[in-house]
Amino acid sequence: MTATTAPASTRRERTGWYFYDWANSAFSTTVITVFLGPFLTTVTELAAGCELGADTCHGRVHPLGLSIAAGSYFPYLVSLSVLLTVFALPVMGAIADRVPRKKPLLAATAFTGSAATAAIGFVTGDRYLLGGVLFIIANIAFGASVVVYNSFLPRLAGPDERDKVSSRGWALGYLGGGVLLLLNLIAVLTLSVDGDHQRTLDLARWSIVSAGIWWAAFTLLPLRWLREHPTAPVTQQHGNLITGGFRQLGHTLRGLRAYPLTLFFLAAFLVYNDGIQTVISLASQYGTEELHLAQSTLIVTILIVQFLAFGGALLLGAVAARIGAKNTVLIALGLWLVVLLAAFWLPEGAAVPFMALGAGIGLVMGGSQALSRSMFSQLIPTGKEGEYYGFYEISDKGTSWLGPLAFGLVYQLTNSYRIGIVSLVVFFVAGGILLAMVPLRRAVIAAGNTPPHLI
Template structure:
């Protein structure tokens, strides 16, 4: 039997509290869109190139920097930092989830993670001159805090919605997040277009810096809404246990890891998802750097493209969802991976200095992005033993919302060896091919039955 306060209980929450929960997605999506997807890659790469001795505005910089005595190509520094931040996040997310499950108060954990990440983002205002190392350090702190806050935020969902309402509540959160991130990005687009001056590379760099800072301010200010409206819902474990929350969290994590091995086919699917989603997240994370450094596109083009992706992701999710009702979720996801292959191969051939082909490719990304993620999440829900949703989705979140690390690592290594962003981007085909093969090999119907669930008519 489930203990009181678990996912199977009917939560006592109202519209005010749910609205507060939605607003954290509104708050943090600015970091995902404005910082990670658009501005930080080109900004930090430019600062690193300055530190490597390349004058501002230099094309094809081949200089090197030496963080901690390690020789790194200027163009590889940002992908390496992304990879390192995600590698660290992989260890933090499961621990944070276990601690949040056993903490009597979740809101202080959410506040600590969110405000730490927002403060690190605002600190990018001090990344001037050749301070690439400061930018890398602040991004490490911000991205790890972002992931930790998401884990705590997601842990509120079972406490705010009964099982039949959870899809609706979760979808509203995603929708409001897309809207919030898109609105700030649109405002930044207007600022860049009105304030930038042709040929003034320093002004462009300063505008990018303060667009990044604006995301930190947005994140911090709107986090106050969920902190005010959410109520504490201590779990049975949190109210009965009197041990140390941190050590108990590690103990619970050990129990979860040992228990998940009893479902090897679920792990097999999770492996497939981690591989192909790593490729998806890498394309999203490094698209702006590729557009700026290789295709010589301006910030306004990048922002418009990301806005196209943001809004088409909704339609794409609906389109692929409708297709899944006809051919099944797995076949639809496999089809989307074929389209992702088209994306990275087409990116290799994109002409430099021409924004329209880049925007058209962004439109294709928008169509496949929402459906790939939504259908993957729904398939995984079929493979989770009843009552274990929170623990299993804690591991699932490791490769969600930009937390890829193998892709940026491969991209950075390829660039360091070849000095070619084009070869780096096309190398990502390995993730979609390998992930698609692994997904096709999962005996999905048998995996669902093994988890104690009834398979749907179409898979």
Template sequence: MAETLSPTAAAASGSTRRERTGWYFYDWANSAFSTTVITVFLGPFLTSVTERAAGCELGADSCAGQVRPLGITVAAGSYFPYLVSLSVFLTVFVLPVMGAVADRSAHKKRLLAGAAFTGAGATVAMAFVTGDRYLLGGVLFLVANIAFGASVVVYNSFLPQLGGPDERDAISSRGWALGYLGGGLLLAVNLAVVMALSVDGDDQRTLDLARWSIVSAGVWWGLFTLVPLRWLRERPPADARPGGNVLTDGFRQLGHTIRGLRAYPLTLFFLLAFLVYNDGIQTVIALASQYGTEELRLPQTVLIVTILLVQFLAFGGALLLGALARRVGAWKTVLFSLVLWTGVILAAFRLPAEAPVPFMVLGAAIGLVLGGSQALSRSLFSQLIPAGKEGEYYGFYEISDKGTSWLGPLAFGLVFQLTNSYRVGLVSLLVFFVIGFALLLAVPIRRAVVAAGNTPPRLL
């Protein structure tokens, strides 16, 4: 990818083209988990395993069965959305601490490696989720998703070191774009395998192919993580304490940061807006396959082709919205993307069942808006972080970013359990985009950047 960082910005950050390319490649590595696992295969796969444990026949059009994990009665169709919510609840305690530790560590690459390889290992272990082992699948998903979030906290904390205020939108957009390209490439391979080896009427074979596709994402994630570990550079922490314990100092600093958030109310206000609207985005991503399979009764191959279309269009969409941000500013561009997301939800509610073409057209629209809204939110937040606290603040940010969300899946799961309708559950997500838009619109973004002690970019 072409670089446009000014020499001044590059010198100030101390970064090189090689280092920035290495940073981009962690998006390439981890996007396989976001795409192949979260977006496409895991929801339908784990739902099928859970339905089998509930006594339903594999491949049945509907299942009213229930399972009792830890003695709690759960509808089989609600198990995966509830797991997503539980994973985010647990990340509330893990990710901010990881960020605080990263800010105090002189070995951030080791933290990145530990989290990434833990998540990749748990994903590969999905090979053992056979028969009715829905509990094993749930535990492995929790480990993988929490480790995924922890690794991205450390990864994002490198962003302010790679360029100045006017370059970060472009850097972040390139990372997201390359991530969608990598995730799409692995998904294309999985699509070819599923289409070549699937047998009509053999639901067990389809389930096995989904399981091995999930495993392939873990292998991809671990393998390509070696590139950023090789090319990123360690930098001295902003607030290192000789002789101190990084972990205990991290917990202590986290307490200071939580108390100190009151000194940056505008940053906190932006974070609140992001948590709301991104919760809606992540819920759409995580549950799209389940909606297509259970409500629209579309075959797995249609879902994979659609998500593949989303991935490659998101590559261009991230760069396109990044270019728009250079003309009108990142804040305005994100607001525009939320209007488009609202239209996506309304259109998805009206999709006819067993009609692949409208579903694919909607997927194309999602692809054009998805990458840009996420990439620009990440770079915009980097402008609002006090210097030296990147990891801590990205720890809070990551609670609702890139594959993790909380209230959205919970609302979706509850509405489904009450109505047995995925369409009604989908409509419940509108509130996240409407409220998120209103909150983001109310943020005085330039004043927020200055209040955090940073220099605002030319356009916001």
């Protein structure tokens, strides 16, 4: 296959690719977006000596001798996991490009992440350190699996089809995440008891475990339906795949200078996606700690987000077919700014306005991410999909680090989640400006690819 020919793929194969989004979105939604932040924060507060169910806690924990506010522990964990992925994900991408079969890599990373997620069932009492270690393993494995998964996209769709295929994958992912979240919502509403904070904590723990099981079970479908698409015969090299992956990564880093416009787009994406991922990963903590909303309210809101994001991804995909992916993403970033400013002014305990805000997020979230993924696929030199998506994934799907770090620092300095959330405005403004400056059509041609008719 060359850069100017459309790849041969079947409908069954594309459906299998969509279903990995369905599988791994359980981790994004049930774990990252809803349960893990409040759950691990509560466990950390118990370790800091706070009472279970206390409205406020200013206690501190001391992992590795560091003094950390209990409320900052989870944002710092997100940042730490991403610092580690800076090294792991590009190497995983280089390995994916060197092997003739990518599906075993997809299986290994997906099952490692799902096992670590399910093991959070053992995080009881004040075992916040165990919870942190398992989260880091699961988050890195999650990112590594998505690197391999994304590298299939250029093999499944031609230049003019990728926005549609990518949007369908994101849409099905939000639908799958929403279905599991709905089941967890039913469990929480049915089994919870007013005033029994321990039962609420246990329900959150087992909801996280269910995401690990869901992730592993539905990964079997893409492993069965996807086909391998080697771009060239694999050359035998000395050393194992890991050391070879590091060597290949070095070649890629040196070669990136030949594609400055691809780097320019990647920089823009890293900035604005940091803001998106921080809002996603810390929204439930903001609702719990600052707005003092009930767990059931948060779950209902995220459920609204999930199902509206299914339609929103398809809607923005259709808009991109008329005005181009770049213009559509710029409009979505403007709407994200409205969301942040509205979140800052939300009154405490106001469930309905919080749900309305979630509806707005759902309409722009999936489309902005899906179209970013498909735009980047146009800027990758043929045969380098894994390596380049390794860099891309550093800031994708809950693995951003600058945003959570800024949020955690602002909270530690001000003890205000509201100031922390509004500080994220800078990521959307700066990222949007950078994206507007990227000449996408020229960047696609510079990467040796055929540009779509509308971009």
